[in-house]
Amino acid sequence: MLEIDCLTVRYGPITAVRDLSLGVKSGEAVALLGPxxxxxxxxxxxxMGLAAGMGRIAFDGRNLTGLSTEDRVRLGIALVPEGRRVFANLTVAENLTLGGALLSGRAARDAATDQVFVLFPKLAERRAQVAGTLSGGEQQMLAIGRALMAGPRLLILDEPSLGLAPLIVAQIFDRIAALKASGLTLLIVEQNATQALRVADRAFVLANGQIALAGNAADLLATGNLAAAYLGA
Ligand SMILES: Nc1ncnc2c1ncn2[C@@H]1O[C@H](COP(=O)(O)OP(=O)(O)OP(=O)(O)O)[C@@H](O)[C@H]1O
Ligand SMILES: [Mg+2]
Structure with a gap:
């Protein structure tokens, strides 16, 4: 579904990603780990087209080069950004509505909102609360819900466990596992390798912008020393 070939991302003199290649198949969950x-x-x-990269990124065989972020969302890719980035002054419901901005018609948006509320009943309870006053875990649920509103086929999550207590992390990953079970394709960036490897089919470990290790998630989980070797944990 997603193919990345020889991706290099530079910020001025800094090379953040160097010649990275990886793929995500339909229905698969892939973890991207690293310090x-x-x-x-x-x-x-x-x-997402939010950083300029060299190399080829294709989705469903279609080269994404030159496409706007909005076009990429329309094709079926959605990102849950690092740090959640919910609109703090807007309510839960308003945040979700914005996530569904590309859906045509109120009926489609209402149906998508209902699906998010089934996945996260807590968001339904809090629908009128401004997002800035939600707990960290609730904000993460909202960030995921907002991305789901676009009706993606590939959901990309950037460190969903960031700054959350272990119990909440477990709850979030339980919902991520439910999304995978529903057939959604996932690319999950995490520093919490254990949680990510439990839900993932395959994983890549990134170090200094390059893939240091790749393999079956179950095998990497069994290896056990992954964290010590590659994540500095
Ligand atoms: N906008 C930017 N301008 C300049 N350098 C940047 C920019 N964004 C990232 N970098 C640099 O690129 C490198 C990779 O950063 P990136 O945010 O992709 O790492 P990361 O793996 O997501 O890290 P973290 O786990 O801390 O989120 C770092 O050295 C960082 O300082
Ligand atoms: Mg990051």
Whole structure:
């Protein structure tokens, strides 16, 4: 579904991602792991057209080069950004409506909102609350819900566990597993390797902008020393 070939992302003199190639098949969950500054977010931003990359990125066989972020969302790619970035002054419902801005018609938006509320009943309870006053976990649910409003076939998550207590991380990953079970294709960036590997089919470990290790998620989980070797944990 997603093919990245020889992606390089530079910010002036800094090379954040170097010659990275990876693929995500339809229905699969792929984890992209690695320490701070490895180039994980830069890779995701390049997929969305939010960072300039050299190389080829294709979705459903279609080259994304030159397409706007909006066009990429229309094709079926949605990003849950690092740090959640919910609109703090808007309510839960308003945040979701904006996520569904590309859907045509109120009926489609209402149906998408209902689906998000089934996945995250807590958001339904809090629909009139301004997002800035939600807990971190609730904000993460909202960020995921907002991305789902676009009706993506590929959902990309950038560090969904960031700054959350272990119990909340487990709840978020339970919902991510439910999304995978529903057939959604996932690309998950995480520093929490264990949680990500539990839901993923395959994983890539990024270090200094390059793939240091790739493999079956179950095998990497069994190896156990992954964190020590590559994540500095
Ligand atoms: N807008 C930018 N301008 C200049 N350098 C940047 C920019 N964004 C990222 N970088 C640099 O690119 C490198 C990779 O950053 P990136 O955010 O992709 O890493 P990451 O793996 O997502 O890290 P983290 O786990 O901390 O989120 C870092 O050295 C970072 O300082
Ligand atoms: Mg990042």
């Amino acid at each position: 701070n500054g490895a180039g994980k977010s830069s890779t995701l931003l390049a997929i």
